[in-house]
Amino acid sequence: MYAIYSLCRANLRKKKVHNALIGLLILLSTILLVTSVTVILNTTNLFTSMHAKTHGSHELLILDGEVHDPKLVYGWWKEQEGVDTSPLIPFRTLSGISRPGNEPTAGLSNLYLYMMDSTARPYEVDELLFAQGEESLVPEPGTVWLPSSIAYLYDISPGDTLEFSTGDSKLTMEVAAVVVDMPFGAPFPTSARIWMNHQDYITQFQDIPGKDQYMMGLRFENYSEGLGYWERWQQDMGTPYLGSKITFQEMSSFYLIMNKAIGFIMVFLGLMMMFVALFTIGFTISDDILSNYKTIGVIKALGLTSRKLTSVYMMQYITIAAVAVIPGFIASRFLAGVIVDSALSSLKTKTGGVTPGGGWPALATTLLVLALILLCVFYYANKARHVQPMQAIRYGMSETQHSMKTRRLTRGKGSSPTGLFGRAPLLAVIGFRNLLKNRKATVLMLLLSMMMSAVLVLGFVLLYSISHIKETSSLWGYDSTDVVVQVTNKSVFSRSEFDQQAASDPRIQNTNWIGAVNGVVTADRPVGVEASYTGPMNFSIIVIDGSYDEIGYRNLSGRNPQNKNEISIGMKVAKQLNKEVGDVVDIYIEGYEHHLTISGIYQSIANMSYSARILVDTVRVNHPDYENLDSGFINLANDADLEQVVQDLSAGYGNSASVTTQQTLLDAVYKQAVASLILPMSIMGLLFTGVTVIIVYSLSRINIRKEGKTYGIYKTLGLTSWKIRFSILLGIMVLSLLGAIIGAGAGVYILPMILGRILKDYGIAELPLILNWWGIVALALMTTLASGLGSWVSSRIVTSTSPRILVIE
Structure with missing residues (x-):
């Protein structure tokens, strides 16, 4: 045993630099692999844990009262066993936030806001967790609660003042607290819930045209049984649910997407790094045996067995691996924490951050790295068994190798x-x-x-x-126009005047107006075939008064709709319905059923391709006066006029619309x-x-x-x-x-x-x-x-x- 220890110590001391480099390689391999596993597992675990902690909804219903009576919907769900519901919370919608005394921020100015009439907490579903500020049952008068996804991204803290445009006036409110609001708390926010005091809500919105809409969250005891409830709804009501709905998959998608992508890349590269480490170790041991062939032969002739020679290398690399793997495991926890924190920062609360735990998967990965190293060392060190003392002493190599070398020389x-x-x-x-x-x-x-x-x-x-x-x-599912106009005050904004001015401006090439409606498709179910029923699919439908081609929307296959009986659908809708270009789809739009031909299929990351595109003429078949188009998309004849056009339109319509470049919105x-x-x-x-x-x-x-x-x-x-x-x-x-x-x-x-x-x-x-x-x-x-x-x-x-x-x- 002393001989093994002496040889091992000699190897460690003789090749200090090389051993240090091998150790560093093992360290880096451990960091990458353990970090990637920790990131992938903890991203899902942290979201799931927070969702459970808040008793988060599996489906969030948005009811406007025109298609379904909100109280009737609420009453039906309250009677269902195995389902928890949130209160029926009234809300109004606004566009954009401004901060007095600060430069306008494009991301804030173009947020779609749900101004919530806060009922007393705690909520049975979608409870709010306080991240900053004083916790209370409802917001104090003159204050609001802001979701953490917006507050952290735009550096807004309790005590800051925000302004909201409501008709002809501005609503000025102070931020009392920042809350974690799970359905609207994901990264890349484009909409947010602003929680208001009840009296403020009544005072501010009672004289504004329009009526209250409602939200309610549903949490199933068994999420997989959700389709069964919707089938029962359709049987009881005689129609599918035709309102807007946000599913759990949609809520969770942007919480997880970045860290899953990063974790995947790190797993792949970590495996490559591990392969390099193993290859390097194998090369080093093989080279060491060949370089010291005669010495090994002498040692074996003196009585040291092949097993003990293998043990020398095993002891050497166990020492190096232990010194490298342990710091790698520790460092990986820190690195994983930084990565997870950067992507899930909106889940931070007053009582805890989002630091991931290592757990058994991280420890198992570390032990796997160690096991692979030892197996590699054993495999290559075992080549020392083949060293024959007489051949080694005589030739400095095996007799076969010596013969091959001699033949090459001659x-x-x-x-x-x-x-x-x-x-x-x-x-x-x-x-x-x-x-x-x-x-x-x-x-x-x-x-x-x-x-x-x-x-x-x-x-x-x-x-x-x-x-x-x-x-x-356009390949991500967005438009490719130059300027975007978002109407913030419909009572003041005149679209006809705007269109006349745009038509007379030689700098503006074309203008198209877009809105959104809710669409519902029910899957066909042959009699007696329960498994084929997939339940109704609710998704957002983009409505355009103009041309999709002009604003740059593209399709993976087919083309954009060009007449009122055509529709272009997202790839996820096409997959779930098993539809292709040229097929007919039966879809409810604004409560009325339409039979539309699929003209194209497209991809979009904004809503995971659960969406569709139609012309405004399709909606006007049943709603001739439909004009709910709040977003204008402008193309310019010359890009050099971009900033000047934005300034001119902002000066003319600053009280009724937000005007910005599309580049600014994408950057935000x-x-x-x-x-x-x-x-x-x-x-x-x-x-x-x-x-x-x-x-x-x-x-x-x-x-x-x-x-x-x-x-x-x-x-x-x-x-x-x-x-x-x-x-x-x-x-x-x-x-x-x-x-x-x-x-x-x-x-x-x-x-x-x-x-x-x-x-x-x-x-x-x-x-x-x-x-x-x-x-x-x-x-x-x-x-x-x-x-x-x-x-x-x-x-x-x-x-x-x-x-x-x-x-x-």
Whole structure:
């Protein structure tokens, strides 16, 4: 046992730098893998835990009283066993928030607001948790409760003053508290519930045209039985539920999407890093056995068994792995906490944050990393069993290897592979010979270059595509117009006057108006076939007075609707209904059934592709006076006029409409996505860059030591140390460039395709990317430079060693 311990300690002490690099590689592998597992599992767990804590709704009904009597709906659900309901809460809708004394913020100005008439807490369903401010049963007069998704994103705190436009006047309220409101608390908010005092609500809205609408949340004891309740509703009422409805899937989607995407990328890259670590360990052990073949033969001749020799390597790498894995496990918890916190910050409360717990999955992942390392060490260290003492002492290698080497040396000139390099420059021949002679190291460096390039390019492509989303907005399901007008005061705003002014303005090319209605599709069920019933599908339908083509809406297949009996549907609607372009769909719109032909199918991340598009003429079949179109989309003849047009329209309609650029709106929504991606992608990029430099340094150093005698001969023949180092650098940089090109292709095409499979669940079938080839090439070259740096630093040993010593060795 003492002999094993002595040899292990000698190996650790003799190769301090190399062992440290192996340990660092294991550390980084552990960090990536454990972090990814923690992020994926805790994102879902934290959301589920908070949803359970607030007794969150599985479905949120929005009732306007025109299609269904809200009190009748509430009474029916209160009678159902196994269902909890929230109070029937009245609300009115407004558009936009402003902050007195602050510059207007596009994201706040264009929020769709539900001004809630707060009833006394606690709520049986969708209880509010206080994140900031004093907790109370209802808001005090003159104050509101603001959801954390808005407050954190726009840095609003209790005590701040907000203004809301209500007809001809402004409603000024103070923020009393910030609350976690689960149905409207997800990242990328476009709508929010503002909780008002009852007296303030009555005072402010009693003289405003319109009537109260209502919300109520439903929580099922068994969520899977929800369809059965809706089937019973249809039997009792004689019609499907025709109002608006937000499902649990829609509520949860944007809580989970960013961390699932980040976690997936980290799992993939962590596995690649682990593969590199195992390959490096295997290469190191194999190289060590070959380099010390004679020494191992002598030791075995002295009585040390093969099993004990294997134990030397096992003890060595158990020590290195233990020192690396434990800090990696600890660091991963910190990193996972930062990533989860950045994406789920809206779930922070006064009593707790969103710090993830490690749990058994993180510990199991750590133990799996350790087990893989030990299995790899055992497999390669077991090769020491094949060392025969007599052959090792005589030849310094196995007899088979010695015979092969002898045959190569005695081969005729005509069969020599050096003829391939007969006309190549000398330095290039030396560099490429170094790669061909050390094939395992060459393969490892090639793989490293490919992975580093893929990581850097993927991160760059994702960040660039999201930060320049205006260029691909139509592929994400948004419009691609220049200016957006959001009507905030219908009693003052005159659409006819606006259209006349726009038509007479030579800078404006066209104007289209859009609104939204609720649509309901019921699935067909053949008699006696219970399993085929999927329940009614409620989704939002975009209504346009104009042309979808003009505002840039695109389809995956087919085209946009062009007459009143056509409809374009989202891919999730098409999938659930099993419909294709040309099929007919029966759909209820504003309480009336329509038979519409599907003209196109599109993708949209805004509502997970649970939506549709129709013309306003379709609604006017039953509602001839329908004019509920509150959003205007303007295209300009010249982009140079963009800012001036926005200023002119804002000056003319500032009291009745919010006017901004479409780019500003997209930035307001997706700046959170960019912020969430920057940290993890930067960390992974830095990790892989560091690993590349470290491993190339380590492998080059091993190769140089093995070829020390050869380089000594080169120096005695007149080659300078600089030329020898340059030849080594040249070979590795060419190899790295090849790997970088392959990796860049993977980062541009293969990895986004795999990532797209995750986004398919969120309504995106084809991931829209913008390829900035200058940036991609720059990052590919960065991979080559990182490899070159590791090679150049490692080759300093050639400069510091004299030719005489090298030849003697």
